[in-house]
Ligand SMILES: Nc1nc2c(c(=O)[nH]1)N[C@H]1C(S)=C(S)[C@@H](COP(=O)(O)OP(=O)(O)OC[C@H]3O[C@@H](n4cnc5c(=O)[nH]c(N)nc54)[C@H](O)[C@@H]3O)O[C@H]1N2
Ligand SMILES: Nc1nc2c(c(=O)[nH]1)N[C@H]1C(S)=C(S)[C@@H](COP(=O)(O)OP(=O)(O)OC[C@H]3O[C@@H](n4cnc5c(=O)[nH]c(N)nc54)[C@H](O)[C@@H]3O)O[C@H]1N2
């Protein structure tokens with residue numbers, strides 16, 4: 001181990017080599033029983049299940065679902081059971097790589113890789129200013145690493161533009177909550193799945209995307225009504241009490257239409273509105289424009305169904321509203337999320353058991369990113385434009401306030417635009433695969449090929465994005481490092497080290513410390529020797545914020561409690577396992593009241609035309625596939641659980657018209673690109689609509705650059721397409 005650091009023999013190198021958190025195994029106490037078992041949070045989705053790692057000589061030999069963890073109580077989905085496979089894959093990146101003069105990537109030392117990065121980025125920033133570089137990161141690494149990355153880049157290296165794949169995913173929920181509640185604060189606890197008597201799911205397919213949350217719904221003993229709003233007859237919709245197969249992107253009309261009926265019938269909670277909400281009168285006026293006949297025309301839902309929907313909300317004692325990507329990924333996404341929030345507010349369904357306007361998060365630590373990545377918000381959910389916030393952070397971190405930018409970063413799409421038009425010349429990509437996951441993949445690829453310096457930090461050097469890089473840094477993954485993550489119900493859970501990273505791969509934590517050292521700003525982190533040191537600093541940064549978790553003692557405390565939900569201010573004051581927000585009806589706005597926000601409905605950019613007669617929907621295909629499949633694709637077990645080749649769901653009537661045979665190869669074409677897929681006849685999609693799972697190569701070559709104006713999240717689930725034989 002000492003060997004590959006021999007050219008950089010500073011104190012950090014010695015610490016790296018010695019540190020049990022890096023090359024050895026972790027420091028959590030059960031490590032002391034190397035043949036026992038330990039619990040850690042799964043590294044895929046935001047459900048945040050507890051997995052039990054069975055250890056031999058301190059390393060995991062197998063995983064099972066933890067029966068004691070309050071989230072999953074002994075259940076796990078296939079990805080969780082198979083989470084060791086991606087670590088053991090033969091194509092792991094095991095050494096840094098640099099692109100040579102002939103244009104191929106070849107193995108390099110850490111010293112030369114990081115020196116190359118530092119000299120190229122410094123060069124670019126000197127020539128073109130600090131706004132000529134950017135990073136794109138993730139919701140899939142621990143909060144400690146996000147914090148290090150965001151503070152290193154902005155306060156240490158003096159750069160500005162930084163965003164993450166959470167823009168593709170959670171930006172809408174973040175903005176919707178912030179505007180409505182004064183802070184990005186999903187109010188629920190998972191127990192609410194079990195306590196509601198009416199559950200409304202909008203644009204969410206938890207059977208596939210959050211299977212264990214769906215299990216929690218199935219544990220509901222109130223014989224609840226489950227209402228699902230989704231253009232597709234998904235696995236979730238099939239088990240629902242009622243499925244509303246609306247026209248794609250007509251949600252806002254539907255939700256305003258429901259508010260119209262609830263208000264018309266006086267099925268509202270006037271006391272709650274008067275005491276805890278502002279903007280009700282103008283909202284009530286606004287929804288007068290959405291009477292049932294208008295709603296019926298736009299959504300395709302019958303008048304009777306619409307009235308019954310509103311009545312079920314009214315008759316429910318504890319109604320909870322849940323939304324995911326069908327809402328967040330839309331051209332009017334923030335207002336749609338807020339229309340859901342408004343329904344909860346006018347009916348007083350918030351702050352009580354089994355209620356809430358609840359965004360289900362996606363990635364394991366999207367919630368950590370929303371609070372601490374220092375990208376769109378400053379650490380602790382603060383605002384870069386607020387001088388007092390900047391001063392507070394400078395004081396707590398012991399840095400000069402002048403180092404903190406008084407300007408916001410560009411959003412993901414603006415960074416991508418900069419890459420494509422050449423104003424961004426240096427890009428650092430961490431734990432995300434934008435070539436495959438961002439819209440209009442081909443355009444982005446062409447832009448990335450022009451970059452002066454592209455550095456990719458990933459577990460694998462062969463992702464679509466890493467293949468374009470000038471520098472690849474091999475990263476340890478989930479299971480090979482320690483840190484905390486925050487799940488959908490605000491529960492802070494633990495990643496533990498149960499395996500050794502292969503070859504020379506380092507944890508992102510140590511990669512960031514090395515980069516800081518080489519950049520010349522290592523002093524910023526000189527007291528942060530382990531992720532847990534960072535956690536202690538983040539605790540201080542959370543004090544007095546809505547997300548205050550300063551009452552958590554340390555990692556052991558989180559371990560003992562089975563995760564801890566924020567807020568958690570004082571260990572002696574609040575020991576409850578399950579907590580929800582807003583029980584007192586006070587929100588995080590200046591006057592303590594929630595805001596009702598709304599806009600007129602707008603049509604999406606692309607409509608079906610004679611040339612492109614289908615609406616193309618995209619999303620998750622199976623519970624065994626994760627995003628761009630770099631991890632899940634490594635498990636032989638998971639590979640048996642989904643079709644090997646890309647497939648497109650098409651209604652049998654459309655397939656008949658196009659004279660397709662089942663499973664025949666077709667070309668799906670949009671104005672931006674093509675994908676080959678097998679035709680899968682399924683009445684799950686409506687006539688005139690097709691569905692492509694996002695996990696296969698090239699799918700995002702088809703999607704389009706349309707964004708919500710407030711959250712700048714892409715509208716991945718709506719564009720015009722054509723299906724051709726062959
Ligand atoms: N197995 C698996 N699980 C995952 C992931 C994964 O890749 N694989 N990813 C995780 C992440 S990061 C996320 S963000 C979540 C996503 O979780 P979900 O949002 O539940 O999953 P999606 O399939 O993207 O989209 C949900 C539904 O939105 C519907 N939809 C499309 N357009 C519209 C519309 O206009 N209106 C409405 N109402 N619905 C619409 C789609 O038909 C789809 O069924 O899943 C997480 N869990
Ligand atoms: N068409 C369409 N496109 C979509 C969506 C959709 O619904 N439809 N959904 C969007 C959503 S919600 C999301 S969240 C994005 C996800 O998009 P991406 O983030 O691009 O997808 P992943 O495949 O999860 O990529 C994560 C990368 O991080 C690497 N990695 C994993 N763990 C670590 C680690 O600890 N350290 C480092 N350094 N690397 C690591 C993995 O190997 C992988 O290459 O996709 C978006 N794209």
Ligand code: SF4
Pocket residue numbers: 042043044045046047048049072075076077078079080081210211212213
């Ligand atoms: S539901 Fe999510 S957190 Fe639970 S095992 Fe599956 S991927 Fe992991």
Ligand SMILES: [Mo]
Pocket residue numbers: 168169170362363
């Ligand atoms: Mo996501």
